[in-house]
Amino acid sequence: MAHQRRNGAVALGAALLAPLAAGAQAIDFTVMEAGTYDVAARQIAEELREAGGPDVTVHAFPWAVLRQTNTTDLISGTNRYDVMSGGYYLADVYSYFQPLDDLIARDAYAEGMIPNLMDPGRSEWLDGRQIGIPYGIDAMGLLYNTALLEEAGVDPEGLASWADVVAACEAIEAATEAACLSHPTGSPEQIGVFFFSGYDGPYVTAEGTYALEPGAAAKAAADIRALWAHLPPGGNAMSFDEAHAAFRDGQAALLVTWPSFVTNQLDAEDSPIRGSWAMTALPGEGFPWLSLWQIFVPEATADREAAWTWIKAFAGPENATRNLVEHNIGSVWAATYEDPDLAEERAHFWPALTAGFAEAKNPPLSGEAQDFLTNTLQEVANGRMEPEAAIESINAAWASIPVPPALLEAARGSGLAAE
Amino acid sequence: MVTVAVADEAAERRRRRGVRPLPDGLVLGAFLVPALVLLGVTQFWPLAASFGISLHDWTLARSPVMGEFVGAANYARVLSDGQFTGALGFTLALALGSTALSLAAGLALALLTVGEDGRLRLVRALLLFPMVIAPVAVGTIWRMILSARVGTLNGMLGALGLPQPNWLGDPMLARISLAVIDAWQWTPFVMVVMAAALTALPADVLRAARMDGAGRALVFRRITLPLILPTLMLVGMFRLVDALMTLDIVVTTTGGGPGFATQTLSWWIYQQGLRYFNLSVAAAASWLLLALCFGVAALMLLARRRAARWLP
Numbered sequence: 015m016a017h018q019r020r021n022g023a024v025a026l027g028a029a030l031l032a033p034l035a036a037g038a039q040a041i042d043f044t045v046m047e048a049g050t051y052d053v054a055a056r057q058i059a060e061e062l063r064e065a066g067g068p069d070v071t072v073h074a075f076p077w078a079v080l081r082q083t084n085t086t087d088l089i090s091g092t093n094r095y096d097v098m099s100g101g102y103y104l105a106d107v108y109s110y111f112q113p114l115d116d117l118i119a120r121d122a123y124a125e126g127m128i129p130n131l132m133d134p135g136r137s138e139w140l141d142g143r144q145i146g147i148p149y150g151i152d153a154m155g156l157l158y159n160t161a162l163l164e165e166a167g168v169d170p171e172g173l174a175s176w177a178d179v180v181a182a183c184e185a186i187e188a189a190t191e192a193a194c195l196s197h198p199t200g201s202p203e204q205i206g207v208f209f210f211s212g213y214d215g216p217y218v219t220a221e222g223t224y225a226l227e228p229g230a231a232a233k234a235a236a237d238i239r240a241l242w243a244h245l246p247p248g249g250n251a252m253s254f255d256e257a258h259a260a261f262r263d264g265q266a267a268l269l270v271t272w273p274s275f276v277t278n279q280l281d282a283e284d285s286p287i288r289g290s291w292a293m294t295a296l297p298g299e300g301f302p303w304l305s306l307w308q309i310f311v312p313e314a315t316a317d318r319e320a321a322w323t324w325i326k327a328f329a330g331p332e333n334a335t336r337n338l339v340e341h342n343i344g345s346v347w348a349a350t351y352e353d354p355d356l357a358e359e360r361a362h363f364w365p366a367l368t369a370g371f372a373e374a375k376n377p378p379l380s381g382e383a384q385d386f387l388t389n390t391l392q393e394v395a396n397g398r399m400e401p402e403a404a405i406e407s408i409n410a411a412w413a414s415i416p417v418p419p420a421l422l423e424a425a426r427g428s429g430l431a432a433e
Numbered sequence: 434m435v436t437v438a439v440a441d442e443a444a445e446r447r448r449r450r451g452v453r454p455l456p457d458g459l460v461l462g463a464f465l466v467p468a469l470v471l472l473g474v475t476q477f478w479p480l481a482a483s484f485g486i487s488l489h490d491w492t493l494a495r496s497p498v499m500g501e502f503v504g505a506a507n508y509a510r511v512l513s514d515g516q517f518t519g520a521l522g523f524t525l526a527l528a529l530g531s532t533a534l535s536l537a538a539g540l541a542l543a544l545l546t547v548g549e550d551g552r553l554r555l556v557r558a559l560l561l562f563p564m565v566i567a568p569v570a571v572g573t574i575w576r577m578i579l580s581a582r583v584g585t586l587n588g589m590l591g592a593l594g595l596p597q598p599n600w601l602g603d604p605m606l607a608r609i610s611l612a613v614i615d616a617w618q619w620t621p622f623v624m625v626v627m628a629a630a631l632t633a634l635p636a637d638v639l640r641a642a643r644m645d646g647a648g649r650a651l652v653f654r655r656i657t658l659p660l661i662l663p664t665l666m667l668v669g670m671f672r673l674v675d676a677l678m679t680l681d682i683v684v685t686t687t688g689g690g691p692g693f694a695t696q697t698l699s700w701w702i703y704q705q706g707l708r709y710f711n712l713s714v715a716a717a718a719s720w721l722l723l724a725l726c727f728g729v730a731a732l733m734l735l736a737r738r739r740a741a742r743w744l745p
Contacts, residue, residue, distance in 0.1 A: 089493050106494030202690040248581030251602030382709040393692035
């Protein structure tokens with residue numbers, strides 16, 4: 015009887031200790047639920063587990079929920095997640111993440127990555143130390159219907175500014191039955207792409223406060239209003255799906271969007287536009303808007319090595335090409351774009367896409383500053399505000415919005431702050 | 434009788450043991466304590482904490498601890514913010530518009546479906562559907578209906594050869610659309626309460642009026658409406674206060690746009706508190722919204738009391 019009790023106690027102790035032992039190698043990872051990043055993460059987590067690596071649990075949320083979940087977890091000190099997905103919009107909580115430069119240097123991790131992608135202003139830094147590891151890249155692009163542009167006699171390579179696009183739109187609308195420009199106008203923040211690429215000026219003053227250069231900014235805003243006249247009828251509140259469908263169905267000649275959202279659809283067997291679309295560089299003297307998914311490790315993460323093992327498995331070069339082909343996740347590794355078969359298959363958009371990657375940046379704006387900018391630009395685009403008054407109003411509002419230190423660092427590092 | 438006997442027996446036992454009964458006030462207090470503690474922890478303490486935060490400087494992204502005492506500075510900042518005052522104006526318009534629409538439609542539906550007939554009950558049950566759908570789903574459904582290019586409403590209008598407005602892209606139409614969506618969802622609530630009020634009307638008074646030759650319109654204007662007015666005003670108060678806090682349908686249909694056109698107070702507070710982490714500003718704005726809701730409720734209750742005095 016005593017023997018049985020002892021055995022029972024041993025079994026109970028083992029059962030209690032087992033999760034603790036396993037816990038040392040357990041990682042909770044947050045990622046966007048989109049049928050792409052999350053699916054890839056689960057696939058790689060399973061493979062890593064089978065190979066004897068950390069036990070990674072993938073927690074997927076829609077974008078807005080992911081952002082909220084990450085920030086709440088950090089700020090409230092819940093510390094449920096060991097590794098998080100995010101981007102520059104997490105600037106308000108950068109101080110909760112740990113620097114990773116020692117691990118990057120130890121494993122020469124950045125070797126082979128798209129040049130300069132690990133620089134401030136492109137990936138995330140705090141106090142001169144890297145906190146974000148890139149794993150998925152995209153840059154806003156201008157996609158065009160080759161047949162419609164040919165019919166209208168428009169040379170896509172000649173679209174150097176948004177004013178050129180407006181002129182091209184007039185030609186397209188005169189020569190074809192299609193509308194000119196499609197864009198997810200119903201997502202209020204997306205209007206930023208036209209401003210960021212059209213405005214060639216600073217966002218932060220030499221004193222470290224937010225401000226736009228009024229003349230250049232008003233010109234960029236006026237161009238947006240001119241562009242809005244060339245949306246499809248009733249097209250100033252289109253969802254991503256509607257905007258993409260308008261282009262795919264030949265109802266619009268141009269599409270400004272995130273290429274990774276749409277290229278697979280456009281090249282699908284049943285796509286009406288398959289074989290008759292291409293992509294060119296985003297017009298303007300500013301910069302293409304960068305979408306760079308990065309992995310962050312909170313300060314509170316205890317098992318840093320396990321987190322790093324997961325980062326290397328998920329974001330490293332090993333799975334990059336598979337993630338691109340199977341899930342359309344833009345690879346951050348240069349070698350992916352040197353694959354001759356893929357390059358040939360994607361020749362109609364890869365040159366412009368990769369050129370965009372080299373130029374693309376994040377605006378050094380906090381959520382509050384960016385929301386005010388894009389909402390005000392919508393007022394201009396819809397004719398409810400004059401461009402000059404809008405820029406004046408933006409500068410007035412920005413004067414009371416502090417620049418988070420990490421974004422000040424990014425602005426200075428990426429040439430978006432005044433000298 | 435048995436209860437009284439048992440109570441008397443217990444009192445006798447206590448008297449014999451020399452135990453004096455507890456005063457009623459103490460017994461009452463003892464029973465109230467758990468409820469008061471619960472209310473204090475879940476309601477009063479968070480409210481007091483939020484009021485305290487509103488008097489300090491605290492942006493969570495800058496510091497994990499509350500900053501210095503700033504008095505009413507956050508309230509002044511909120512009230513001088515153009516976006517907040519714009520949101521306040523739209524919120525009031527939305528609340529008034531949506532409440533008026535839902536009261537009118539709810540009362541009309543109640544008048545049409547009042548009665549105990551099985552078919553009427555079925556119709557009333559079917560009409561309740563909008564109210565039981567999650568507000569987020571309501572917004573998503575209406576976004577699909579109102580889409581200018583692919584929405585079902587414009588599809589029907591186009592088929593009839595009518596103009597197809599940009600319901601969510603035009604600032605004024607977007608505002609009207611939100612009022613209609615909110616009214617659509619909460620009209621069943623008005624209908625249910627008003628149907629109950631109509632059912633409770635004294636049948637003899639209505640019968641007497643009809644025997645005296647009063648038509649339906651006259652009976653409604655002179656008898657039905659005055660008798661249900663207090664209920665109507667109470668429902669109006671609930672609807673108005675609820676509409677002042679609208680957030681879900683804004684998030685799912687317009688995102689506060691186009692531009693700033695459909696930003697409501699709750700949206701503004703959500704943005705400040707949970708997106709920008711300006712906790713003290715969000716707390717101050719929340720207290721202003723609370724004061725507004727209290728003010729509106731108090732006015733409606735006052736008006737209801739006055740209306741009740743006019744009743745025959």
